[in-house]
Amino acid sequence: MANMSPVKVPMPEQDPKVRAHNFDEVTLGYTEEMAIEEAKRCLGCKTMPCVAGCPVNVQIPKFIQLVAEGKFAEACAVIKETSSLPAVCGRVCTQETQCESKCTRGVKGEPVAIGRLERFVADWDIKHGEHKIEKPVSNGKKVAIVGAGPAGLTCAGDLAKLGYEVTIFEAFHKAGGVLVYGIPEFRLPKAIVQKEVDNLEQLGVKVMTNMVIGKVLSIDELFEEYGFQAVFIGSGAGLPTFMGIEGEGLVGVYSANEFLTRINLMKAYLDEYDTPIRRGKSVAVVGGGNVAMDAARSAMRLGAEHVYIVYRRSEEELPARQEEVHHAKEEGIEFMLLSNPVKIHGDETGAVRAIECVKMELGEPDASGRRRPITVEGSNFEIPVDTVIMSLGTSPNPLIRSTTEGLDTNSRGCLITDTGMATTKEGVFAGGDAVTGAATVILAMGAGKTAAQSIHEYLENK
DSSP states (O other), X not given: OOOOOSSOOOOOBOOHHHHTTOOSOSBOOOOHHHHHHHHTTOOOOTTOHHHHTOTTOOOHHHHHHHHHTTOHHHHHHXXXXXXXXXXXXXXXXXXXXXXXXXXXXXXXXXXXXXXXXXXXXXXXXXXXXXXXXXXXXXXXXXXXXXXXXXXXXXXXXXXXXXXXXXXXXXXXXXXXXXXXXXXXXXXXXXXXXXXXXXXXXXXXXXXXXXXXXXXXBOHHHHHHTTOOSEEEEOOOOOXXXXXXXXXXXXXXXXXXXXXHHHHHTSOTTSXXXXXXXXXXXXXXXXXXXXXXXXXXXXXXXXXXSEEEEEESSOGGGOOSOHHHHHHHHHTTOEEEESEEEEEEEEOTTSBEEEEEEEEEEEEEEOTTSSEEEEEOTTOOEEEEOSEEEEOSOEEOOTHHHHTSTTOOBOTTSOBOOOTTOBOSSTTEEEOTHXXXXXXXXXXXXXXXXXXXXXXXXXXXXX
Protein backbone atom coordinates (compact mmCIF):
# COMPACT_ATOMS: atom_id res chain seq x y z
CA MET A 1 0.00 0.00 0.00
CA ALA A 2 1.28 3.46 -0.92
CA ASN A 3 2.38 5.80 1.85
CA MET A 4 0.57 9.11 1.23
CA SER A 5 2.14 10.97 4.14
CA PRO A 6 3.01 14.54 3.08
CA VAL A 7 6.28 14.45 5.02
CA LYS A 8 9.43 12.34 4.84
CA VAL A 9 10.15 9.58 7.31
CA PRO A 10 12.42 11.38 9.83
CA MET A 11 16.11 10.51 9.84
CA PRO A 12 17.52 9.46 13.24
CA GLU A 13 20.28 11.79 14.45
CA GLN A 14 22.69 12.21 17.34
CA ASP A 15 21.49 14.62 20.00
CA PRO A 16 22.87 18.10 19.15
CA LYS A 17 24.37 18.61 22.62
CA VAL A 18 26.28 15.34 22.26
CA ARG A 19 27.35 15.53 18.61
CA ALA A 20 28.69 19.09 18.92
CA HIS A 21 31.59 17.56 20.84
CA ASN A 22 32.42 14.53 18.69
CA PHE A 23 33.27 13.78 15.08
CA ASP A 24 30.93 10.79 14.75
CA GLU A 25 28.39 10.91 11.94
CA VAL A 26 25.48 13.23 12.76
CA THR A 27 22.73 11.39 10.90
CA LEU A 28 22.38 7.69 11.69
CA GLY A 29 20.56 6.40 8.60
CA TYR A 30 17.27 4.61 8.02
CA THR A 31 16.46 1.15 9.31
CA GLU A 32 15.08 -1.34 6.78
CA GLU A 33 11.54 -0.62 8.01
CA MET A 34 12.03 3.14 7.68
CA ALA A 35 13.46 2.79 4.18
CA ILE A 36 10.56 0.64 2.98
CA GLU A 37 8.03 3.07 4.49
CA GLU A 38 9.68 6.07 2.82
CA ALA A 39 10.07 4.24 -0.51
CA LYS A 40 6.32 3.67 -0.58
CA ARG A 41 5.85 7.44 -0.81
CA CYS A 42 7.19 7.32 -4.38
CA LEU A 43 4.45 7.58 -7.01
CA GLY A 44 6.53 5.90 -9.71
CA CYS A 45 5.86 8.70 -12.20
CA LYS A 46 6.08 7.53 -15.81
CA THR A 47 7.82 10.77 -16.83
CA MET A 48 10.43 10.31 -14.06
CA PRO A 49 11.16 14.04 -13.50
CA CYS A 50 13.56 13.16 -10.69
CA VAL A 51 15.90 11.37 -13.11
CA ALA A 52 16.14 14.55 -15.19
CA GLY A 53 17.39 16.29 -12.06
CA CYS A 54 20.21 13.79 -11.46
CA PRO A 55 23.57 14.71 -13.06
CA VAL A 56 24.60 11.03 -13.21
CA ASN A 57 21.20 9.77 -14.42
CA VAL A 58 20.39 7.33 -11.60
CA GLN A 59 17.15 5.50 -12.43
CA ILE A 60 15.49 6.73 -9.25
CA PRO A 61 11.92 5.35 -9.44
CA LYS A 62 13.28 1.94 -10.38
CA PHE A 63 15.63 1.64 -7.40
CA ILE A 64 13.05 3.09 -5.00
CA GLN A 65 10.42 0.55 -6.13
CA LEU A 66 12.91 -2.22 -5.36
CA VAL A 67 13.48 -0.74 -1.89
CA ALA A 68 9.72 -0.71 -1.32
CA GLU A 69 9.72 -4.44 -2.15
CA GLY A 70 12.62 -5.10 0.24
CA LYS A 71 14.96 -5.97 -2.65
CA PHE A 72 17.93 -3.96 -1.43
CA ALA A 73 20.68 -5.73 -3.36
CA GLU A 74 18.79 -5.26 -6.61
CA ALA A 75 18.20 -1.60 -5.75
CA CYS A 76 21.92 -1.07 -5.26
CA ALA A 77 22.68 -2.72 -8.59
CA VAL A 78 20.39 -0.20 -10.30
CA ILE A 79 22.16 2.75 -8.66
CA LYS A 80 25.59 1.37 -9.54
CA GLU A 81 24.67 1.19 -13.21
CA THR A 82 25.31 4.94 -13.41
CA SER A 83 26.85 6.05 -10.10
CA SER A 84 30.32 5.08 -8.89
CA LEU A 85 29.91 6.65 -5.43
CA PRO A 86 26.41 5.91 -4.06
CA ALA A 87 27.33 5.95 -0.35
CA VAL A 88 28.98 9.33 -0.88
CA CYS A 89 26.14 10.82 -2.95
CA GLY A 90 23.53 9.68 -0.44
CA ARG A 91 25.26 11.82 2.17
CA VAL A 92 26.59 14.96 0.51
CA CYS A 93 24.65 15.52 -2.73
CA THR A 94 22.42 18.59 -2.86
CA GLN A 95 19.32 16.50 -3.58
CA GLU A 96 17.06 19.37 -2.53
CA THR A 97 18.12 21.41 -5.57
CA GLN A 98 18.42 18.48 -7.97
CA CYS A 99 16.47 15.21 -8.00
CA GLU A 100 14.21 15.99 -5.04
CA SER A 101 13.40 19.45 -6.42
CA LYS A 102 11.74 17.70 -9.40
CA CYS A 103 9.79 15.16 -7.31
CA THR A 104 6.02 15.25 -7.87
CA ARG A 105 5.36 14.58 -4.18
CA GLY A 106 7.07 17.87 -3.44
CA VAL A 107 4.23 19.84 -5.05
CA LYS A 108 1.88 19.33 -2.08
CA GLY A 109 4.31 18.33 0.63
CA GLU A 110 7.86 17.12 1.08
CA PRO A 111 9.51 15.25 -1.81
CA VAL A 112 10.50 11.63 -1.48
CA ALA A 113 13.74 11.35 0.53
CA ILE A 114 15.77 10.17 -2.47
CA GLY A 115 19.13 10.96 -0.88
CA ARG A 116 18.32 9.15 2.35
CA LEU A 117 17.15 6.10 0.40
CA GLU A 118 20.31 6.08 -1.73
CA ARG A 119 22.40 6.23 1.42
CA PHE A 120 20.42 3.39 2.99
CA VAL A 121 20.85 1.17 -0.07
CA ALA A 122 24.58 1.88 -0.36
CA ASP A 123 25.17 1.27 3.36
CA TRP A 124 23.11 -1.92 3.26
CA ASP A 125 25.24 -3.13 0.35
CA ILE A 126 28.49 -2.34 2.19
CA LYS A 127 27.28 -4.38 5.16
CA HIS A 128 25.45 -7.26 3.47
CA GLY A 129 26.29 -7.31 -0.23
CA GLU A 130 28.64 -9.51 -2.20
CA HIS A 131 31.63 -7.41 -3.16
CA LYS A 132 33.50 -9.59 -5.60
CA ILE A 133 34.31 -7.32 -8.52
CA GLU A 134 35.67 -8.83 -11.71
CA LYS A 135 38.27 -6.82 -13.56
CA PRO A 136 37.17 -6.21 -17.17
CA VAL A 137 39.27 -7.51 -20.05
CA SER A 138 41.79 -4.85 -21.06
CA ASN A 139 41.44 -3.17 -24.43
CA GLY A 140 45.12 -2.18 -24.28
CA LYS A 141 44.51 1.57 -24.19
CA LYS A 142 45.90 3.73 -21.38
CA VAL A 143 44.25 6.77 -19.81
CA ALA A 144 45.70 9.01 -17.09
CA ILE A 145 43.49 10.74 -14.54
CA VAL A 146 44.88 13.78 -12.72
CA GLY A 147 43.21 14.09 -9.33
CA ALA A 148 41.41 11.48 -7.23
CA GLY A 149 38.38 13.59 -6.33
CA PRO A 150 34.75 12.96 -7.35
CA ALA A 151 35.30 13.85 -11.02
CA GLY A 152 38.48 11.79 -11.35
CA LEU A 153 37.13 8.76 -9.48
CA THR A 154 33.95 8.73 -11.57
CA CYS A 155 35.81 9.09 -14.86
CA ALA A 156 38.24 6.36 -13.81
CA GLY A 157 35.47 3.95 -12.85
CA ASP A 158 33.51 4.41 -16.07
CA LEU A 159 36.62 3.96 -18.22
CA ALA A 160 37.82 0.92 -16.27
CA LYS A 161 34.46 -0.79 -16.86
CA LEU A 162 35.03 -0.27 -20.60
CA GLY A 163 38.39 -2.05 -20.40
CA TYR A 164 40.78 0.90 -20.31
CA GLU A 165 43.98 0.72 -18.30
CA VAL A 166 43.47 3.66 -15.97
CA THR A 167 46.01 5.28 -13.66
CA ILE A 168 45.05 8.05 -11.23
CA PHE A 169 47.74 10.55 -10.19
CA GLU A 170 46.86 12.16 -6.84
CA ALA A 171 48.83 15.02 -5.27
CA PHE A 172 47.96 14.12 -1.67
CA HIS A 173 48.97 10.97 0.18
CA LYS A 174 45.40 9.64 0.07
CA ALA A 175 42.81 9.33 -2.70
CA GLY A 176 39.44 11.04 -2.43
CA GLY A 177 40.08 14.71 -3.10
CA VAL A 178 37.58 17.01 -1.39
CA LEU A 179 35.81 13.92 -0.03
CA VAL A 180 38.76 13.31 2.30
CA TYR A 181 40.34 16.74 2.82
CA GLY A 182 37.27 18.96 2.74
CA ILE A 183 34.18 17.22 4.09
CA PRO A 184 34.33 16.42 7.83
CA GLU A 185 34.03 12.95 9.28
CA PHE A 186 30.71 13.83 10.92
CA ARG A 187 29.18 14.36 7.49
CA LEU A 188 31.09 11.76 5.47
CA PRO A 189 33.03 8.99 7.24
CA LYS A 190 36.34 8.46 5.47
CA ALA A 191 36.00 4.66 5.65
CA ILE A 192 33.14 5.00 3.17
CA VAL A 193 35.31 6.97 0.74
CA GLN A 194 38.08 4.39 1.07
CA LYS A 195 35.60 1.60 0.31
CA GLU A 196 34.66 3.33 -2.95
CA VAL A 197 38.36 3.72 -3.85
CA ASP A 198 38.94 0.03 -3.04
CA ASN A 199 36.15 -0.91 -5.45
CA LEU A 200 37.85 1.04 -8.24
CA GLU A 201 41.16 -0.70 -7.55
CA GLN A 202 39.38 -4.05 -7.87
CA LEU A 203 38.28 -2.90 -11.32
CA GLY A 204 41.98 -2.50 -12.15
CA VAL A 205 42.40 1.24 -11.58
CA LYS A 206 45.90 2.12 -10.34
CA VAL A 207 46.13 4.93 -7.78
CA MET A 208 49.47 6.72 -7.46
CA THR A 209 49.61 9.18 -4.55
CA ASN A 210 52.07 11.99 -3.80
CA MET A 211 52.15 12.73 -7.53
CA VAL A 212 51.88 16.45 -8.18
CA ILE A 213 51.28 16.78 -11.90
CA GLY A 214 53.12 19.87 -13.09
CA LYS A 215 55.96 19.17 -10.64
CA VAL A 216 56.73 15.44 -10.54
CA LEU A 217 55.49 14.86 -14.08
CA SER A 218 54.02 17.12 -16.74
CA ILE A 219 50.96 16.47 -18.88
CA ASP A 220 53.22 16.18 -21.93
CA GLU A 221 55.38 13.58 -20.19
CA LEU A 222 52.29 11.46 -19.48
CA PHE A 223 51.77 11.27 -23.24
CA GLU A 224 55.32 11.17 -24.54
CA GLU A 225 57.19 9.10 -21.94
CA TYR A 226 54.50 6.98 -20.28
CA GLY A 227 52.35 6.15 -23.28
CA PHE A 228 48.99 7.43 -22.12
CA GLN A 229 46.64 8.08 -25.03
CA ALA A 230 44.30 10.47 -23.22
CA VAL A 231 44.40 12.50 -20.02
CA PHE A 232 41.55 13.68 -17.81
CA ILE A 233 42.21 16.63 -15.49
CA GLY A 234 40.04 16.57 -12.38
CA SER A 235 42.38 18.49 -10.10
CA GLY A 236 39.67 20.51 -8.38
CA ALA A 237 39.78 24.07 -7.11
CA GLY A 238 42.01 24.19 -4.08
CA LEU A 239 43.41 27.73 -4.26
CA PRO A 240 41.76 29.74 -1.44
CA THR A 241 40.44 33.27 -1.68
CA PHE A 242 41.08 35.98 0.91
CA MET A 243 39.46 39.39 1.40
CA GLY A 244 42.63 41.47 1.23
CA ILE A 245 41.83 43.24 4.51
CA GLU A 246 44.32 44.31 7.16
CA GLY A 247 45.25 41.57 9.60
CA GLU A 248 44.91 38.50 7.39
CA GLY A 249 48.56 37.67 8.07
CA LEU A 250 48.07 37.40 11.84
CA VAL A 251 48.58 34.15 13.73
CA GLY A 252 45.22 32.42 13.95
CA VAL A 253 43.92 33.30 10.46
CA TYR A 254 43.23 30.28 8.24
CA SER A 255 41.69 29.59 4.89
CA ALA A 256 38.86 27.09 5.30
CA ASN A 257 40.80 24.76 2.98
CA GLU A 258 43.82 24.66 5.27
CA PHE A 259 41.75 24.39 8.44
CA LEU A 260 39.63 21.51 7.13
CA THR A 261 42.59 19.72 5.52
CA ARG A 262 44.44 19.69 8.85
CA ILE A 263 41.35 18.28 10.56
CA ASN A 264 40.12 15.82 7.94
CA LEU A 265 43.12 14.56 5.99
CA MET A 266 45.73 15.10 8.71
CA LYS A 267 43.43 13.90 11.55
CA ALA A 268 44.03 16.89 13.86
CA TYR A 269 40.89 15.98 15.81
CA LEU A 270 42.47 12.71 16.99
CA ASP A 271 44.82 12.84 19.97
CA GLU A 272 47.14 10.23 18.50
CA TYR A 273 47.96 12.53 15.53
CA ASP A 274 50.44 15.33 16.19
CA THR A 275 48.94 17.72 13.65
CA PRO A 276 49.44 21.43 14.44
CA ILE A 277 46.13 23.30 14.59
CA ARG A 278 44.78 26.23 16.59
CA ARG A 279 42.01 25.12 18.95
CA GLY A 280 40.40 28.52 19.32
CA LYS A 281 38.00 29.37 22.13
CA SER A 282 36.23 32.05 20.08
CA VAL A 283 36.15 31.53 16.30
CA ALA A 284 34.77 33.60 13.42
CA VAL A 285 34.11 31.88 10.10
CA VAL A 286 33.65 34.34 7.23
CA GLY A 287 31.30 33.02 4.54
CA GLY A 288 27.95 31.29 4.21
CA GLY A 289 28.43 28.18 2.08
CA ASN A 290 28.65 24.51 2.98
CA VAL A 291 32.40 24.82 3.53
CA ALA A 292 31.79 27.61 6.04
CA MET A 293 29.31 25.40 7.91
CA ASP A 294 31.82 22.53 7.91
CA ALA A 295 34.58 24.79 9.27
CA ALA A 296 32.35 26.30 11.96
CA ARG A 297 30.99 22.94 13.13
CA SER A 298 34.52 21.48 13.15
CA ALA A 299 35.81 24.39 15.26
CA MET A 300 33.02 23.75 17.76
CA ARG A 301 34.03 20.09 17.95
CA LEU A 302 37.65 21.09 18.61
CA GLY A 303 36.52 22.82 21.79
CA ALA A 304 35.48 26.36 20.84
CA GLU A 305 33.08 28.02 23.26
CA HIS A 306 31.79 30.53 20.72
CA VAL A 307 31.69 30.06 16.95
CA TYR A 308 30.30 32.79 14.68
CA ILE A 309 29.26 32.62 11.04
CA VAL A 310 29.91 36.11 9.63
CA TYR A 311 27.98 36.59 6.38
CA ARG A 312 27.25 39.79 4.52
CA ARG A 313 23.77 38.89 3.33
CA SER A 314 20.67 37.62 5.15
CA GLU A 315 19.74 34.03 5.96
CA GLU A 316 17.53 33.86 2.87
CA GLU A 317 20.63 34.27 0.68
CA LEU A 318 22.83 31.74 2.52
CA PRO A 319 24.23 29.40 -0.16
CA ALA A 320 24.70 26.49 2.29
CA ARG A 321 22.26 23.59 2.33
CA GLN A 322 19.30 24.16 4.64
CA GLU A 323 20.14 20.90 6.40
CA GLU A 324 23.66 22.12 7.21
CA VAL A 325 22.38 25.48 8.49
CA HIS A 326 19.78 23.70 10.62
CA HIS A 327 22.38 21.35 12.11
CA ALA A 328 24.79 24.24 12.76
CA LYS A 329 22.13 26.19 14.65
CA GLU A 330 21.19 23.11 16.70
CA GLU A 331 24.84 22.72 17.68
CA GLY A 332 25.13 26.28 18.94
CA ILE A 333 26.77 28.09 16.03
CA GLU A 334 25.93 31.83 16.20
CA PHE A 335 24.98 33.58 12.95
CA MET A 336 26.16 37.18 12.51
CA LEU A 337 24.21 38.00 9.35
CA LEU A 338 24.27 41.24 7.34
CA SER A 339 27.80 41.73 8.65
CA ASN A 340 31.05 42.09 6.72
CA PRO A 341 34.65 42.08 8.03
CA VAL A 342 36.80 45.15 7.39
CA LYS A 343 39.82 44.44 9.62
CA ILE A 344 41.31 41.75 11.86
CA HIS A 345 42.91 43.13 15.01
CA GLY A 346 45.94 41.52 16.64
CA ASP A 347 47.43 41.54 20.12
CA GLU A 348 50.99 42.34 21.18
CA THR A 349 52.16 38.85 20.18
CA GLY A 350 50.87 39.10 16.59
CA ALA A 351 47.90 36.79 17.17
CA VAL A 352 44.23 37.45 16.42
CA ARG A 353 42.41 39.49 19.10
CA ALA A 354 39.18 40.54 17.37
CA ILE A 355 37.48 40.87 14.00
CA GLU A 356 36.03 44.27 13.09
CA CYS A 357 32.88 44.25 10.96
CA VAL A 358 30.37 46.67 9.51
CA LYS A 359 26.63 46.23 9.26
CA MET A 360 25.16 45.67 5.80
CA GLU A 361 21.78 46.21 4.21
CA LEU A 362 20.46 44.64 1.01
CA GLY A 363 19.89 46.61 -2.17
CA GLU A 364 18.87 45.54 -5.67
CA PRO A 365 19.83 42.07 -7.02
CA ASP A 366 23.30 41.73 -8.55
CA ALA A 367 24.47 39.48 -11.42
CA SER A 368 24.08 36.39 -9.20
CA GLY A 369 20.40 37.19 -8.64
CA ARG A 370 20.95 37.83 -4.94
CA ARG A 371 20.33 41.25 -3.42
CA ARG A 372 23.53 43.29 -3.35
CA PRO A 373 24.91 44.04 0.14
CA ILE A 374 25.52 47.72 0.89
CA THR A 375 27.64 49.00 3.78
CA VAL A 376 25.88 50.93 6.53
CA GLU A 377 28.27 53.79 7.20
CA GLY A 378 29.41 54.23 10.79
CA SER A 379 28.13 50.83 11.88
CA ASN A 380 31.52 49.31 12.79
CA PHE A 381 31.61 46.80 15.63
CA GLU A 382 34.08 44.21 16.94
CA ILE A 383 33.70 40.54 17.81
CA PRO A 384 36.38 39.30 20.24
CA VAL A 385 37.87 36.16 18.66
CA ASP A 386 41.20 34.34 18.68
CA THR A 387 40.74 32.52 15.35
CA VAL A 388 39.41 33.64 11.96
CA ILE A 389 38.62 31.19 9.14
CA MET A 390 38.10 32.61 5.65
CA SER A 391 35.60 30.59 3.62
CA LEU A 392 35.16 32.78 0.56
CA GLY A 393 35.45 30.27 -2.24
CA THR A 394 38.34 28.75 -4.16
CA SER A 395 39.77 28.66 -7.66
CA PRO A 396 41.85 26.10 -9.59
CA ASN A 397 45.54 25.91 -8.77
CA PRO A 398 47.50 27.43 -11.69
CA LEU A 399 50.23 24.75 -11.59
CA ILE A 400 48.90 22.50 -14.36
CA ARG A 401 47.91 25.26 -16.77
CA SER A 402 51.21 27.11 -16.18
CA THR A 403 53.27 24.01 -17.03
CA THR A 404 51.22 22.84 -20.03
CA GLU A 405 51.10 24.57 -23.40
CA GLY A 406 47.81 24.64 -25.27
CA LEU A 407 45.44 24.59 -22.27
CA ASP A 408 43.21 27.65 -22.47
CA THR A 409 41.57 29.06 -19.35
CA ASN A 410 39.00 31.74 -18.62
CA SER A 411 39.44 34.86 -16.50
CA ARG A 412 38.94 32.84 -13.30
CA GLY A 413 41.71 30.39 -14.18
CA CYS A 414 39.28 27.57 -14.99
CA LEU A 415 40.04 25.25 -17.89
CA ILE A 416 37.91 25.83 -20.98
CA THR A 417 36.16 22.73 -22.37
CA ASP A 418 33.48 21.91 -24.91
CA THR A 419 30.26 20.09 -23.99
CA GLY A 420 32.10 16.76 -24.11
CA MET A 421 34.69 18.06 -21.59
CA ALA A 422 37.48 18.20 -24.22
CA THR A 423 39.99 20.98 -23.54
CA THR A 424 41.82 23.06 -26.12
CA LYS A 425 44.75 20.59 -26.02
CA GLU A 426 44.54 17.45 -28.13
CA GLY A 427 43.73 14.35 -26.09
CA VAL A 428 43.22 16.26 -22.84
CA PHE A 429 39.83 16.38 -21.15
CA ALA A 430 38.81 18.06 -17.90
CA GLY A 431 35.87 18.31 -15.53
CA GLY A 432 34.69 19.19 -12.06
CA ASP A 433 35.91 22.23 -10.12
CA ALA A 434 38.94 22.61 -12.42
CA VAL A 435 36.42 23.68 -15.07
CA THR A 436 33.51 25.17 -13.13
CA GLY A 437 35.26 26.57 -10.09
CA ALA A 438 34.10 25.37 -6.68
CA ALA A 439 30.79 23.50 -7.12
CA THR A 440 29.15 20.30 -5.86
CA VAL A 441 30.28 16.70 -5.66
CA ILE A 442 27.49 15.43 -7.89
CA LEU A 443 28.16 18.00 -10.63
CA ALA A 444 31.81 16.95 -10.61
CA MET A 445 30.73 13.32 -10.93
CA GLY A 446 28.45 14.22 -13.82
CA ALA A 447 31.38 15.89 -15.58
CA GLY A 448 33.52 12.81 -14.96
CA LYS A 449 30.88 10.59 -16.58
CA THR A 450 30.58 12.88 -19.60
CA ALA A 451 34.34 12.99 -20.00
CA ALA A 452 34.67 9.20 -19.78
CA GLN A 453 32.21 8.77 -22.65
CA SER A 454 33.98 11.45 -24.69
CA ILE A 455 37.38 9.85 -24.06
CA HIS A 456 35.97 6.48 -25.13
CA GLU A 457 34.63 7.96 -28.36
CA TYR A 458 37.87 9.87 -28.96
CA LEU A 459 40.06 6.78 -28.58
CA GLU A 460 37.66 4.58 -30.56
CA ASN A 461 37.87 6.98 -33.49
CA LYS A 462 41.55 7.82 -33.20
